[in-house]
Amino acid sequence: MTQESFVDFQNVWLAYNDELLAQNHFAVEDINLQVKQGEFIAIVGPSGCGKSTFMKLTTGLKMPSKGRILVDGQPVTGPLKISGMAFQASSLLPWRTTLDNVLLPLEIVEPYRSNFKQKREEYAERARKLLNTVGLGGYEDKFPWQLSGGMQQRASICRALIHEPKMLLLDEPFGALDAFTREELWCILRDLWTEQKFNVILVTHDLRESVFLA
Numbered sequence: 001m002t003q004e005s006f007v008d009f010q011n012v013w014l015a016y017n018d019e020l021l022a023q024n025h026f027a028v029e030d031i032n033l034q035v036k037q038g039e040f041i042a043i044v045g046p047s048g049c050g051k052s053t054f055m056k057l058t059t060g061l062k063m064p065s066k067g068r069i070l071v072d073g074q075p076v077t078g079p080l081k082i083s084g085m086a087f088q089a090s091s092l093l094p095w096r097t098t099l100d101n102v103l104l105p106l107e108i109v110e111p112y113r114s115n116f117k118q119k120r121e122e123y124a125e126r127a128r129k130l131l132n133t134v135g136l137g138g139y140e141d142k143f144p145w146q147l148s149g150g151m152q153q154r155a156s157i158c159r160a161l162i163h164e165p166k167m168l169l170l171d172e173p174f175g176a177l178d179a180f181t182r183e184e185l186w187c188i189l190r191d192l193w194t195e196q197k198f199n200v201i202l203v204t205h206d207l208r209e210s211v212f213l214a
Helices: 018-022 051-059 098-108 112-133 149-161 179-196 207-213
Strands: 005-014 028-036 040-044 066-071 083-087 167-171 199-204
Touching (some): 005 199, 028 051, 051 066, 051 083, 083 149, 098 112, 149 179, 179 207, 199 207
Parallel strands (some): 040 199, 083 167, 167 199
């Protein structure tokens, strides 16, 4: 592995269960891929070609049947704490305000979890700044049902970034939005990445999106 590879897939194959493995029926076959530190890459392809499976492998939600995966120099052996994720559905919790939805990872992920009660105000300030950056200043106390689809997706991206992950994984996060909102969010994401230079892996079937962002 070259030193600057942040994500390193070495001959990775995945069958979803032992029966499929016995039949040599693989969801993804022989992936070799190196992603450099701070790089923004897009994975493009039609539905059912293994894009989401690739995401599960990268985050450690699935283990490969063959081959190995290194992230940040360490073998992936289970779910990674250093990644943030956003999906096509914003999956905000309906009973929590925008601010509390964004704070959720800090309540769950160490080392933040242990300090959450003492540092809640400091964390809330960080969340407010992030919400402001994506144009959601003033919406902190609104619930998901009071926000448009585009606003929900912005909050979802803030939630994925609040614990300052080294890697952001995006699984068609703008697919359900209208063209105007989608392109506005492309620019917001590009600006956040330019400023913070975290690794981004974007799964999409939109060629324009992949060219613009990656």
